[in-house]
Amino acid sequence: MLSSTHTIPQKNIAIMGATGSIGDSTLSVVSQHPDLYNVVGVTGFSRLDKLLSICQQFEPSYVCVAKEKETSFAQMLSDAHLSCKILIGEQGLAELATLAEVDMVVAAIVGAAGLPSTLAAANAGKTILLANKEALVMAGELMIKAVKQSNAKLLPIDSEHNAIFQCLPTAVQQQRNTIHDDNHGIKKLWLTASGGPFLYKTLDDMKRASIAEAVKHPNWSMGQKISVDSATMMNKGLELIEASFLFDMPVSEIEVVIHPQSIVHSMVEYNDGSFLAQLGSPDMRTPIAHAMAYPNRISSGVERLDIFKLSNLNFVQPDLEKFKCLGLAYQAMQQGSYACIALNASNEIAVQAFLNGDIRLTDIADINEKVLLQAEKQPIGSLQAILAVDKLSREQAHQCIADLNA
Numbered sequence: 001m002l003s004s005t006h007t008i009p010q011k012n013i014a015i016m017g018a019t020g021s022i023g024d025s026t027l028s029v030v031s032q033h034p035d036l037y038n039v040v041g042v043t044g045f046s047r048l049d050k051l052l053s054i055c056q057q058f059e060p061s062y063v064c065v066a067k068e069k070e071t072s073f074a075q076m077l078s079d080a081h082l083s084c085k086i087l088i089g090e091q092g093l094a095e096l097a098t099l100a101e102v103d104m105v106v107a108a109i110v111g112a113a114g115l116p117s118t119l120a121a122a123n124a125g126k127t128i129l130l131a132n133k134e135a136l137v138m139a140g141e142l143m144i145k146a147v148k149q150s151n152a153k154l155l156p157i158d159s160e161h162n163a164i165f166q167c168l169p170t171a172v173q174q175q176r177n178t179i180h181d182d183n184h185g186i187k188k189l190w191l192t193a194s195g196g197p198f199l200y201k202t203l204d205d206m207k208r209a210s211i212a213e214a215v216k217h218p219n220w221s222m223g224q225k226i227s228v229d230s231a232t233m234m235n236k237g238l239e240l241i242e243a244s245f246l247f248d249m250p251v252s253e254i255e256v257v258i259h260p261q262s263i264v265h266s267m268v269e270y271n272d273g274s275f276l277a278q279l280g281s282p283d284m285r286t287p288i289a290h291a292m293a294y295p296n297r298i299s300s301g302v303e304r305l306d307i308f309k310l311s312n313l314n315f316v317q318p319d320l321e322k323f324k325c326l327g328l329a330y331q332a333m334q335q336g337s338y339a340c341i342a343l344n345a346s347n348e349i350a351v352q353a354f355l356n357g358d359i360r361l362t363d364i365a366d367i368n369e370k371v372l373l374q375a376e377k378q379p380i381g382s383l384q385a386i387l388a389v390d391k392l393s394r395e396q397a398h399q400c401i402a403d404l405n406a
């Protein structure tokens with residue numbers, strides 16, 4: 001029997017954030033299909049030992065590290081008799097993401113640090129597998145414009161957005177038109193949310209939550225920042241903004257629904273009464289493999305979903321008083337791009353402060369709310385303008401943290 005992938009030419013991949021959780025899942029899929037994917041470049045930031053072992057296993061031609069790590073990593077490569085070219089810092093990230101030989105860029109750096117290289121890949125017309133939702137939250141309009149102008153392909157690997165993508169008509173998937181241009185009978189997008197580790201706890205429990213409790217996601221194994229975002233439901237707020245830009249849908253037509261089992265990864269509702277959903281085990285290798293092979297299908301190594309064991313799938317409305325961050329995302333989208341940048345920046349600072357043990361989990365929403373209130377309406381037309389709002393909002397968030405601890 002012919003394999004469904006027998007005609008796919010080998011693709012050269014750059015993995016931005018290869019040392020992280022999405023990096024792990026991507027490399028796992030790549031290692032199952034060495035004939036289909038060649039890792040041209042990888043990036044890391046603090047985990048140099050892990051980056052080295054990735055270089056040993058996948059032998060990329062390029063590796064990007066922070067400026068401060070260049071000398072020590074060069075020594076590590078030399079000790080390991082590896083000769084890949086070292087790229088440095090933010091410029092190195094953009095260089096890797098735009099290399100002529102790179103077909104596909106996996107955007108999996110966490111936070112605002114991932115924006116410039118993701119935008120560079122979009123401007124260079126690459127196929128982008130987007131995990132770094134913060135890039136779209138900060139620069140949705142700019143990113144989509146760059147994708148259109150350069151003919152880049154933007155394939156979501158965030159599980160919910162990948163699920164929605166899979167349930168959309170082919171014309172929309174292939175960027176021939178957007179839901180805004182022609183709604184294809186689409187009524188609403190349904191974004192599922194697990195509710196995180198505090199779904200069945202009170203706001204008082206959340207106030208007392210330890211770092212270990214907050215990062216213990218009930219269904220997914222992920223990096224620390226996104227795990228805290230899931231605990232506050234800021235993740236769903238960021239995903240709401242991400243979905244609005246990705247699918248050209250106003251947030252009023254995107255509804256968040258709590259689905260604690262994380263089996264239905266999101267849904268598209270059509271005017272004829274149909275709800276199309278994508279189901280699967282909660283393992284990122286499924287959306288990653290889907291995007292890597294799109295429009296074909298490859299195996300991912302994910303444990304098969306046992307349909308007969310799915311006796312209980314629940315769907316309930318989120319509590320916006322308990323999960324204030326979700327409401328803030330709707331508010332930021334109503335305000336405009338400047339407010340989304342401010343919210344994202346504040347959240348990154350507040351989450352890090354929580355992970356440092358400086359504030360309580362519930363302070364994150366209060367800090368985000370205060371920074372959002374201070375955000376000044378302004379047009380956002382360039383990366384420079386985005387970075388300026390980002391910088392100011394970070395300073396404001398630091399001030400809120402200092403005030404809390406005064």
Ligand SMILES: NC(=O)C1=CN([C@@H]2O[C@H](COP(=O)(O)OP(=O)(O)OC[C@H]3O[C@@H](n4cnc5c(N)ncnc54)[C@H](OP(=O)(O)O)[C@@H]3O)[C@@H](O)[C@H]2O)C=CC1
Nearest residue numbers: 017019020021022044045046047109110113131132222223
């Ligand atoms: N994990 C998941 O299942 C999902 C993640 N996402 C999104 O994907 C992105 C990555 O998440 P995840 O893999 O969990 O995060 P991790 O924290 O596990 O990995 C983050 C990656 O970014 C690198 N990094 C961190 N800071 C910088 C910086 N300043 N400059 C350059 N590189 C940096 C890290 O390097 P190092 O480790 O060497 O320090 C690491 O490679 C996030 O935007 C997240 O929201 C979306 C859906 C699901």
Ligand SMILES: CC(=O)[C@@H](O)[C@H](O)COP(=O)(O)O
Nearest residue numbers: 158159193194195196230235
């Ligand atoms: C795997 C993934 O895409 C994460 O964004 C996940 O969805 C987090 O789960 P919740 O934010 O729904 O708790």
Ligand SMILES: [Mn+2]
Nearest residue numbers: 158159160239
């Ligand atoms: Mn997600």
